[in-house]
Amino acid sequence: MAYPKFVTIFEAGARDGLQNVKDVIVPTDVRVELIDRLTDCGIPKIEAGSFVSPKWVPQMADTAEVLSRIRRGKDVVYTVLTPNMKGYQQAAENNCEEVIIFAAATESFSQANTNCSIAESLERMKPVADAALAEGRAVRGVVSVVLGCPFEGEVEAERVAEVTRELWKMGCYEVCLGDTIGTGTPVKAQKLIEAVARDVPIEKIALHFHDTYGQSLANILAGLEMGVPTIDAAVAGLGGCPYSPGATGNVATEDVVFMLNGMGIETGVDLDALVDTGWWISEKIGRRPASRVAHAIMSKRKRAA
């Protein structure tokens, strides 16, 4: 086993997280403060918003304002989701140094989520990647439903690898594997990573796991064992799953950082500050933090006081 010495935390709470908290639209002030607090926690990469139609995603309608108001940390990357050229242009106007493009691993999910086939969605993404690269922006490629699809069930690793291969060929500096419905388990995660790593260097693979079935940390461990160096997570486990109403969303950043700390893997993240941030945003949205580490540490602090 050769674990990475340093793992990059990609914090998805302010976008993927808040976008999927049911029936909640977070005020711009709060979203700005969340991102500033995450910056202060030492998080190196923060998903700050998305440029999509506010009709579809009203939660992210204020992304331009958020970007103009956040305090940009030294060496911190703020990235946004840009599903098309219109979104990309807004990202460029708002000084984003990195954009995210994405596709699904199954045709059914692609149709349900973006109303087009996988091939069509990759075609839509190509000009975004071209423009971003021409203008000196980094492009991250994300694939959804990589370890299970709400419509098709099991997903073949090879089908995912076909999509990551295309994203990699477009010039993405990293491809991120999203277990959107959280049904993945460790052996399947490793087989998937193995298939993707035939085209994409292992150090350019990131894992984005949802904790719907509580499997994320085990799956992340399985990925770390193979040398995957980048882990997506959301503070307080922000988010949810439209396919499992009431279930847990993204794996909680606190729980990931606790595990990595215990394994002697560096992240640069201040766990105590992160617990505070997760508690604060959970109160703001009227939810109980989904991070177990957050509850255990808060309980420990109370006893100490």
Place this chain on the structure above:
Amino acid sequence: MAYPKFVTIFEAGARDGLQNVKDVIVPTDVRVELIDRLTDCGIPKIEAGSFVSPKWVPQMADTAEVLSRIRRGKDVVYTVLTPNMKGYQQAAENNCEEVIIFAAATESFSQANTNCSIAESLERMKPVADAALAEGRAVRGVVSVVLGCPFEGEVEAERVAEVTRELWKMGCYEVCLGDTIGTGTPVKAQKLIEAVARDVPIEKIALHFHDTYGQSLANILAGLEMGVPTIDAAVAGLGGCPYSPGATGNVATEDVVFMLNGMGIETGVDLDALVDTGWWISEKIGRRPASRVAHAIMSKRKRAA
């Protein structure tokens, strides 16, 4: 990696779980029904109660009655905690084929939990083991605070191995490593198992992890990779942690079985029946199941209906 093909689930919910649910004493009828339901789920080993002073553990005062009323499944082992000869005699009178003895891995925890040193507690356990073995009963040895102590913090693997060695020498057929406060992480878990496995064959080691910090499944995966074939868990994550009030207790059996199913490792356990059982007992005690799999599967069933 050589994962075991079959993992034995040791279900701790009816004892370790219910004993540690704060402010709840479950009626005998319910405890009997819980054990019967677990039997019907295909669980091979069930911790059915303990023979300790009802003054200290009122939750388990009805263990003799529970044992007399449960329906004993074919090939299912029902085991009880017997901390001294008095407890052992009750176990023998009540037809138990297996008993549990235990010790702590740190002096502070031993004093706090059993009011004696580790050496004294092992001395107390010796006659229990001797009597059980002489009368043809199996003896399981459990060690607590193996990956962290609420009083001493980090625990050296070698100190745990000293205790497991003594339990193994007493004739225990298996030693079980208890991460009582749930602070363990995968690399530490593997170092611990490595140290214990110097004296105890790997196939005679069991893992008993608490999910206080959400680390259990990752730690279990780390153990499975080394060949550990027995996992303790509690349906619905029953239990709690006296050292982290409000925090999660035992790892949920549903979450463990889901992971093992996904990895192609057999358990003989019916996951759907287990989810029903966990939901039922959680309602009985007025708690929300701590199993993420339970919530995801219930949500899926609701959508299907």
